[in-house]
Amino acid sequence: MSQIDEVIAKVKEKDKDQPEFIQAVTEVLTTLKPTEEKHPEFVKAKIYERIVEPDRIIQFRIAWMDDNHNVHVNRGYRVQFNNAIGPYKGGLRFHPSVNVGVIKFLGFEQTFKNSLTTLPMGGGKGGSDFDPRGRSDAEIMRFCQAFMTELFRHIGPDTDVPAGDIGVGIKEIGYLFGQYKKIVNEFTGVLTGKGLTWGGSLIRPEATGFGVVYFTEEVLKTKGMSIEGKTVAISGFGNVAWGVVQKVAELGGKVVTLSGPDGFIYDPDGVKGEKIEYMRVMRASGRDRVQDYADKFKVKFEPNKRPWSVPVDVAIPCATQNELDIEDAKQLVKNGVKCVVEAANMPCTLDAMKYFQENKILFGPAKAANAGGVAVSGLEMTQNSMRLSWSREEVDAKLREIMIKIHNTCLETAEAYGKPGDYVTGANIAGFLKVADAMLAQGVL
Numbered sequence: 001m002s003q004i005d006e007v008i009a010k011v012k013e014k015d016k017d018q019p020e021f022i023q024a025v026t027e028v029l030t031t032l033k034p035t036e037e038k039h040p041e042f043v044k045a046k047i048y049e050r051i052v053e054p055d056r057i058i059q060f061r062i063a064w065m066d067d068n069h070n071v072h073v074n075r076g077y078r079v080q081f082n083n084a085i086g087p088y089k090g091g092l093r094f095h096p097s098v099n100v101g102v103i104k105f106l107g108f109e110q111t112f113k114n115s116l117t118t119l120p121m122g123g124g125k126g127g128s129d130f131d132p133r134g135r136s137d138a139e140i141m142r143f144c145q146a147f148m149t150e151l152f153r154h155i156g157p158d159t160d161v162p163a164g165d166i167g168v169g170i171k172e173i174g175y176l177f178g179q180y181k182k183i184v185n186e187f188t189g190v191l192t193g194k195g196l197t198w199g200g201s202l203i204r205p206e207a208t209g210f211g212v213v214y215f216t217e218e219v220l221k222t223k224g225m226s227i228e229g230k231t232v233a234i235s236g237f238g239n240v241a242w243g244v245v246q247k248v249a250e251l252g253g254k255v256v257t258l259s260g261p262d263g264f265i266y267d268p269d270g271v272k273g274e275k276i277e278y279m280r281v282m283r284a285s286g287r288d289r290v291q292d293y294a295d296k297f298k299v300k301f302e303p304n305k306r307p308w309s310v311p312v313d314v315a316i317p318c319a320t321q322n323e324l325d326i327e328d329a330k331q332l333v334k335n336g337v338k339c340v341v342e343a344a345n346m347p348c349t350l351d352a353m354k355y356f357q358e359n360k361i362l363f364g365p366a367k368a369a370n371a372g373g374v375a376v377s378g379l380e381m382t383q384n385s386m387r388l389s390w391s392r393e394e395v396d397a398k399l400r401e402i403m404i405k406i407h408n409t410c411l412e413t414a415e416a417y418g419k420p421g422d423y424v425t426g427a428n429i430a431g432f433l434k435v436a437d438a439m440l441a442q443g444v445l
């Protein structure tokens, strides 16, 4: 039995109550098999076994009081997964579906994603099962303060640098940063995704979505195509979806769907102009539904359905994990989809991803395609250290360059390991090799 098979079996046994983590480990390790033969030194040093075990998992209680003086208790997590190539780096997610297995899968993925960015960042992720939906600003502030009152002792600009993710945007980062600063009495780049007047980077809010579209352009280019004139289905209507919609519209493509927990909207004219701005209004309303878009712009609303039945050239899931399954994949392929790119983390189930690949659909995996967000977070850290700010154009140009590099690295690595055109294998192996080399050099830890 190969060491990789043994490790997968062990994770399935030891972490059997963590399905998302098992899914991520199975996907990554399966594609790493060709590295086992080429690198007996990794096998000897048990790198495969060590890399699936987080450096540490921190879990804590967050007690806070709502506006009616009722006390609530939530769970907080920070998984510091791997710091072989830089300080732990990764977002915080506030969503009722958060548990230790979800944060572990995200931290594991983040380790390889951050390695792909070319920047010196390790992998980490955190969050809470707190549900921000329907909470007042004051409640969110008190929750963030309570969260940071525990988290502050575990993070720092050279130790661990959190950022946003689902349910954590610029507002929450502000409250978290304020509390950190208050406790530690230091103004440092301990969080990214900050506001522009207090250390944030231009383009960070748009970076994940822009990066996804830059990556998609490169993927399409390999087959002589481009975004221009293409119809695109996306899910979600949050931060990442908003960035994707802007860049697709700018490049002459047409995003025709958005989705929320209530269903999806179909807008055959494309989400553009004032409609893009309206996405932010919808999100800020805290109502968490896309039906408002359909009502305002008089387009079709399909309640309780996902957008994958709509015939499109390109599909970009932007909401959450496992939101596109095998049935959705079959429907998309039947309807002639040419390219599927993951903007959310692990949005496609393993069999959906396999189905796309078997049917020769161009497929861009999350850890490569959505790395633009954390890459610009890395650029924010650089600017903070240098105590200066780059212009919009400078950051955007760097982001574009990084996405092109990631794309080419995926293809070159896939080719070198006998899997031409397989972005999943390319991304996993390229991300892994850099971390594995560093772990090997740093000894048995």
Ligand code: NDP
Pocket: 095, 097, 164, 165, 166, 167, 168, 208, 236, 237, 238, 239, 240, 241, 259, 260, 261, 288, 318, 319, 320, 321, 343, 344, 345, 370, 371, 373, 374
């Ligand atoms: P937002 O909170 O801005 O938006 C998230 C969207 O996904 C909302 O529409 C939300 O609706 C929906 N969603 C979240 N969880 C679920 C769920 N369990 N079931 C159905 N829908 C859900 O988050 P982001 O746009 O920042 O994040 C979207 C995805 O992109 C996530 O997978 C995130 O990990 C990934 N990502 C984000 C980056 C960033 O920089 N922000 C960087 C790279 C990846 P609702 O709240 O009602 O559930």
Ligand code: 2IT
Pocket: 089, 090, 091, 092, 110, 113, 161, 162, 163, 164, 165, 192, 345, 370, 371, 373, 374, 375, 377
């Ligand atoms: O999944 C991700 O890459 C993020 N949520 C962004 C992390 C970051 O540190 O900017």
